[in-house]
Amino acid sequence: MLRSLSHKPSPSSLFNFTSLRSRILNTHTHAFSSAVSPPSKAIIYESHGQPDAVTKLVDIPATEVKENDLCVKMLAAPINPSDINRIQGVYPVRPEPPAVGGYEGVGEVHSVGSAVTCFSPGDWVIPSPPSFGTWQTYIVKDQNVWHKVNKGVPMEYAATITVNPLTALLMLEDCVTLNSGDAIVQNGATSMVGQCVIQLAKSRGIHNINIIRDRPGVGEVKERLKDLGADEVFTESELEVKNVKSLLGGIPEPALGFNCVGGNSASLVLKFLRRGGTMVTYGGMSKKPVTVSTSSFIFKELSLRGFWLQNWLSTDKAEEGRRMIDRLLGLVQDGKLKYKMELTPFNDFNTALDKALGKLGSQPKQVIKF
Amino acid sequence: MLRSLSHKPSPSSLFNFTSLRSRILNTHTHAFSSAVSPPSKAIIYESHGQPDAVTKLVDIPATEVKENDLCVKMLAAPINPSDINRIQGVYPVRPEPPAVGGYEGVGEVHSVGSAVTCFSPGDWVIPSPPSFGTWQTYIVKDQNVWHKVNKGVPMEYAATITVNPLTALLMLEDCVTLNSGDAIVQNGATSMVGQCVIQLAKSRGIHNINIIRDRPGVGEVKERLKDLGADEVFTESELEVKNVKSLLGGIPEPALGFNCVGGNSASLVLKFLRRGGTMVTYGGMSKKPVTVSTSSFIFKELSLRGFWLQNWLSTDKAEEGRRMIDRLLGLVQDGKLKYKMELTPFNDFNTALDKALGKLGSQPKQVIKF
The missing domain is CATH 3.90.180.10 (Medium-chain alcohol dehydrogenases, catalytic domain)
Structure with a gap:
């Protein structure tokens, strides 16, 4: 060893x-x-x-x-x-x-x-x-x-650049068509993908709502994410309210959510989503599964899927992937992407x-x- | 009263x-x-x-x-x-x-x-x-x-005809493009939707795998569903095996699953699905939520969504709905749809x-x- x-x-x-x-x-x-x-x-x-x-x-x-x-x-x-x-x-x-x-x-x-x-x-x-x-x-x-x-x-x-930032870019561009003024929600917002999602969303005028674990020094973490472009940052315990959407202020209900945690944190992403919204799972840091009520599927019309970079790249998209990497490195050089x-x-x-x-x-x- | x-x-x-x-x-x-x-x-x-x-x-x-x-x-x-x-x-x-x-x-x-x-x-x-x-x-x-x-x-x-058979027909035709020789899996197979799914799938040459509750007289129930066109019928306890797909015999792994139960029964549907498959939830008879592992989303690339007839009909499809009802009643008259x-x-x-x-x-x- x-x-x-x-x-x-x-x-x-x-x-x-x-x-x-x-x-x-x-x-x-x-x-x-x-x-x-x-x-x-x-x-x-x-x-x-x-x-x-x-x-x-x-x-x-x-x-x-x-x-x-x-x-x-x-x-x-x-x-x-x-x-x-x-x-x-x-x-x-x-x-x-x-x-x-x-x-x-x-x-x-x-x-x-x-x-x-x-x-x-x-x-x-x-x-x-x-x-x-x-x-x-x-x-x-x-x-x-x-x-x-x-x-x-x-x-x-x-x-x-080839794993986490590319995952963030692809999830934002490939899963749901988003327009400026739309909103997304994500958990695990301090992860490298999470930090990239915030900045890439911000650069497209997409509002972003972020969920983080309760932890010491949470105020500083929130400030750091807001400096990157986060519109809202909530700890999981701050979302123990009857209606999380009452916390949205002027931000529209998000059409797209990203989950890299699972368990309660994934349920919070689902709660924020608008009717017909999509949650994309790309990680499971809590090692807990995603639990979804029947009514979320039927009456709220939510869709759930996954994203795996390795699968995206295996579908003959190596060249497109390289072009996206060049875009991302350009953003880094311009000071628009950091983590x-x-x-x-x-x-x-x-x-x-x-x-x-x-x-x-x-x-x-x-x-x-x- | x-x-x-x-x-x-x-x-x-x-x-x-x-x-x-x-x-x-x-x-x-x-x-x-x-x-x-x-x-x-x-x-x-x-x-x-x-x-x-x-x-x-x-x-x-x-x-x-x-x-x-x-x-x-x-x-x-x-x-x-x-x-x-x-x-x-x-x-x-x-x-x-x-x-x-x-x-x-x-x-x-x-x-x-x-x-x-x-x-x-x-x-x-x-x-x-x-x-x-x-x-x-x-x-x-x-x-x-x-x-x-x-x-x-x-x-x-x-x-x-306007609620359950139409739900079965729309779920088979609207969610995933299926071809003759493909397979689907469903739980709650004895429900009216379930019985219709079996017959409508059969009429299109689509294999169907059915999951039912353990109950008295299960042999008779299986026979009845097989008479309708079920390829396979399993009770939940029969699926307490390491690899449910070993039970598929010559049937291909299903691309589409229907869930009207939730809980363990929904998990069994997910286990049968092929990589990239979709599970559509249209009911929750067990009153238990659907639980999905992170790896099901990421590595097995499963998608989950819901189906609600009332929503489908509200999207300006009343006329199309009537044409489908006429088709279904035609199948009834021809003896090809019964429940x-x-x-x-x-x-x-x-x-x-x-x-x-x-x-x-x-x-x-x-x-x-x-």
């Missing part, structure tokens, strides 16, 4: 498991060719389980850079909830262990294969669609999986993981800096 | 409440005109409450038949669950009491107003869209609310009501014969 190794892996931790054996064998065959990567360090897991128990740091030897490959020196990669679920083995689409952790990130092109013309060393690239194994210092993959991004964007934004993150050095991966696992209370999104 | 009156109303039970006062006043004014209805007997409720406590039989005097009115001698009218909910005051669209019970039925034209040309005495008519107050022996209403039906149809079918009913004389209304309220165990749909 990384934690016992003090980040000084012994030879026995050399990464040599079946699914990655070919890489190592290739390395041995081509070790003296000029087209090889530098050796890499990676966070891997050999079996599914609790991430702080099963992840470890390993050395991966130099590997061949084939003619269409890029060798990318990773700069930054986040720890997302779905990364944790993949390691736990509870995410429906996941690599078989042993596997390198991580699913998105940004890197700088270190070297290119002999047939590569569209990328040069020094370019910043992200895997798009996102793909497995970003928690390592050097990645060698075909040029098709990489998307060049503007180096003017802070690296932590480039590293995190809380904490950059943590790769050497402190264990601390970042503990924070991502919630062991140290509410924390900003953890982004590993390589 | 009817039950204390032994169906011999005293003068004090004369129906004389505000919302119907004008009818009575009109009657007094025009009592000697030739264009008046015969006196009527009606089941009314003066306040919301339990139907067996608040309904009573009253006499309603003769009333004027205006130039565009039909005076209809009612032949038969059912007691539907929504009739009970209206009397209880829990149905969102309901007349204010005092009101006559009932919402659909069939009658014979007794007389027509002077400007009526499309209807003649002796015609069979149904209120279409269905409307309030069918539990009475004579109804006077504008010709526009009536739809002429073929007298070759048994009266109990004409009396019951269990019990005709009960108006004098025995209390017994029929007790049966409809479930006080006498599982009973067929109760239809009052006037």
